[in-house]
Amino acid sequence: MHRKRSCSTGSGQGKVKLVQDFKQFFSLAVQPREPCNECNRCQMIRNTFSKLKTIFTPRPSATNISPRLLELATSGNVDAQAKLAEIYFNDGGAEHYAASLHWNRQAARQGHPAAQARLVTIYQRGLGVERDPKEASRWLRSIGQPRPRHETGASVTGKIAKQEA
Structure with missing residues (x-):
């Protein structure tokens, strides 16, 4: 005792x-x-x-998203898109999974590996979408692939000039 x-x-x-x-x-x-x-x-x-x-310190949630984060994500900042996607994903719920899917797609298309991994989970488990093992495996194969290079304005202008000549 x-x-x-x-x-x-x-x-x-x-x-x-x-x-x-x-x-x-x-x-x-x-x-x-x-x-x-x-x-x-x-x-x-x-x-x-x-x-x-x-x-x-409270973790970010869908109820307290920074307007600056939303602004950066909307303007195409891949890290902001991935962070926003992570916040929505961690909150769960059908409406949050839909938002997470949107922002994960945006970031994953730019080669963000964490966003690609979340898309694998979303499609494997059918979170906010219908289960799609083929789409999950497609994103699984893309994890770790180098981000696509964005052409600068000068290189695009040069290609247009060559095509016109």
Whole structure:
């Protein structure tokens, strides 16, 4: 039978001291200061708060998509398209899978490997679309293929000039 341990700071004064210590550590963690004698301890505190901030920061979801991300994705930025697709994919639900499919296709056509992999999953499982193993295998084969090179305006102009001559 295990006995419940009591806090070593059972008195009210001990708890107040803990709160004061926590406030002091917190101020050390969030406010840069000159290195102190206990630099490792201060660094540990900063690392701990950084990890806690990461844990408790809400992940992006379809309800809080950044307008800037949407703007970048709409303008053709492949990384923004893939991030938007990932957000919709992770949220699940029929309407989100449809949006995920759209943005994954946009990014996958530009050679984004994560978007191509998500398309494989979408088509294999039939998430927001009818199951299509052939389409899934097509995207599976394309994963890791180099992104298509976009021609510059000068090279396109040069090709048009050659065709007219």
